[in-house]
């Protein structure tokens with residue numbers, strides 16, 4: 341991997357990545373750990389949905405992509421980033437909808453050269469010109485979603501030709517010399533295509549530097565439980581990720597396990613929360629309820645995070661309930677919490693509470709009988725330092 345990074349990457353971009361993302365994000369996690377000791381939570385990694393609109397209609401998507409367009413305005417975005425920077429944050433995930441449909445996306449990112457942005461995109465608007473602009477900025481990496489083969493991809497994403505357009509976006513980004521990642525949401529119909537060393541080899545051949553394995557979650561107005569992985573399939577994904585991390589020259593991200601293979605929920609640990617296009621502050625993108633907004637009301641962003649009873653009670657309930665995902669395992673408890681706080685349904689469709697009530701509990705990443713520790717010592721050390729449960733599950737029953 342070190343050889344690939346040194347040989348294949350642009351050194352100016354490498355410096356930005358190392359300084360903004362490496363040093364900056366590491367220090368922000370360090371500050372998070374210090375705040376936790378004082379009982380304060382301000383997530384070092386904020387994920388910001390800057391727009392609800394999207395050109396695709398993927399199966400099981402929980403974003404109101406077909407509703408009237410709503411965006412985070414440049415002013416609101418800059419205020420949010422400035423206030424988060426004051427807390428030490430340097431890394432931000434930009435999500436949607438499709439972020440490239442926001443008319444000011446790259447101009448907004450250009451205003452914060454001391455930060456690093458990861459843009460989750462389907463790649464269809466990633467033209468050579470936009471890729472070139474990203475290269476000029478140097479502080480942004482696109483993470484393009486690919487859902488498997490042409491047939492599976494097009495079926496899951498609601499129309500033909502989706503995969504080839506995404507791969508064109510990947511090529512444009514790589515041709516411009518931008519650090520590029522590919523993410524996949526693993527489900528029953530693509531697991532056999534994706535959990536293959538050949539898939540990882542193909543990404544490496546293309547020049548992709550990192551890949552992220554999500555697991556499909558049946559949320560939103562049209563969930564598709566038939567796509568959910570079984571618990572055994574979940575273990576297969578984890579084993580594959582650990583094996584590939586130890587053997588292939590590509591960075592692999594998964595957000596649900598520490599270095600020892602123990603499950604965790606990033607929202608329960610407070611390492612990340614989510615901002616929706618209306619400015620609502622949510623525990624995570626699939627918990628679409630909020631009591632706070634980033635928009636001005638006389639309080640600072642710090643105050644809103646530190647004093648939010650809803651967010652604090654969500655984290656406590658999630659950690660008390662399971663090391664896995666409370667939404668999947670105990671939607672009933674989450675519904676009670678939302679009702680007790682009178683948290684607003686943060687969707688445009690206004691059916692999120694009923695959707696929660698209709699969910700069937702199912703297993704999540706918590707599976708103590710089949711924990712798979714990291715084999716690659718670098719991941720073990722990195723996770724011990726920067727990505728673990730930060731002690732939030734200590735003294736709690738195992739779930």
Ligand code: SF4
Pocket residue numbers: 604605606607608623624625626627658664665666667668
């Ligand atoms: S609540 Fe579930 S989906 Fe949300 S961050 Fe936690 S584990 Fe992930």
